[in-house]
Amino acid sequence: MSAVPNDQPFRFSTRSLTPAERLPAWYEVFCRSASRRFCSVADEACHADMQIWSFGPGDSSNASATQVRIQRTTLTHAIETHRTRELLTDGCDDLVLTIQEASESSVTQCGREVMANAGAGVLTSNADVSAMSFGGSSKFVSVAVSRKIIMALAPGAEDAIAKPTHLDSAVLPLLVSYLGILEDQSAVQSPEVAQAVSLHIHDLCALAIGASRDAAELAGGRGLRVARLRMLKDDIARHLRHGPVTAADLARRHRVTPRYVHKLFETEGMSLSQFVRAKRLALVHRSLSNPNLADRTIGALAFEAGYGDLSTFNHDFRRHYGMTPSALRAAVIAAGKGKA
Structure with a gap:
């Protein structure tokens, strides 16, 4: 990957620009994106919204320091983009995996022309x-x-260029979901974590393209495992308030086995039930710490967090936080009066 600045994540939109300003601004953004390109639009009403962010250092001389650059784009009208011979002088030889989330696109490269549907x-x-x-x-x-x-x-990556049928359709949704979770960069707080994320994304791309047997085994235990675990945790957060969260439910939604779900959590030194319980307790703790919710009963907050039994909740809360829920609420109320 060519050495480029590790830019801070940023958003770009043409909606505040005049038609004459859009293409020059767009080109500047493409200089920072996954692929430096010229673009042309057939309709002046066309607008684009883009988010661009990266993980890992952009030092191409260090094989262990790999950067990924991610570009999420929404278009309102038809456009064409070109990577011309003039632009090849930037020396960038990255491979770019583009996944259509809505509508379709056509790609021409290396004498091949293909269509990619959603x-x-x-x-x-x-x-x-x-x-x-x-x-x-x-x-x-x-x-x-x-x-x-x-x-x-x-x-065999070069054989997959401009050949959608060569890509593993089961891995692509995993990659998209993993990237979606990573859009909140507050979870990536150190260069070490950013480098690990970069390696995980390379793993997933390699699996989608067609990794060798040894590489697939490595990626399956590294990038694929991390991506699936992040997706499961995100799933649990979405369903936390809906009652029991079981391995069977997670397995059915993610098309894996219940045993695989349990094994993924065991790799982090916890069980699925321990993770779910900690998330429920954290949710109630935040609610009890919010003075604006002081009129809500503790039982109501516990039930909304997915607990079905109040005595079990009280026992878990006291064991986890070293105090009763009512003691925490009293402390929050007292602190609020002290500030008044």
Whole structure:
């Protein structure tokens, strides 16, 4: 990957720009995105909203320091983008995996022309000229990854360029979900974590492209495991208030076995039930610490967090926090009066 600044995540929109200002501004943004490209629009009413962020240092001389650059784009009208011979002089040879989340696109590269429908992915190369056409309002995410790393993990990657049928359709949704969770960079608070995230994304891209047997085994125990675990935790957070959260329910929604769900949590030194209980307790703790909810009964807050039995909740809370729920609420109320 070419050495580029590890930019802070940023958002870009053309909605406040005049038609004459949009393309120049858009080009500047593309210089920081997954693939530096020229673009053209057929309708001046076209607008684009983009989010661009990256993980890992952009030092291409260090094989262990790999950067990924992610670009999420929403378009209101049809556009065409081109990576021209002129732009190839930037020296960037990244591989870019683009996944259509809505509508469709066509890609021309290396003498191939393909269509990608919603849910499909297309692999392109920044080392070669290419054209991408989006036929109307659309939404897609692009991930630029190190060619060197991907070729080591998936030696047949170049054969998958502009060939959607060569990509593993089961891995693409995992990758999209993992990227969605990572949009909140508050979870990535150190260079070490950012580097690990970068490696996980490379793992998932390699699995989607077609990793070698050894690399697939490595990625399955690293990037794939982390991605699935993050998705399960996100699923649990969404269903926490809906009652029991079981391995069987999670397994059915994510198309894995209940035993695999349990094993994923065991890799972090906890059981599924311990994780769910800690999340429920944290939810009630936040509610009890909120003076605006002082009129709500403790039992109501516990039941809303998914507890079905008040005595079990009181026991768990006292054991976890070293105080009773009523003691915490009294302390919060007392602190509020002291500030008044």
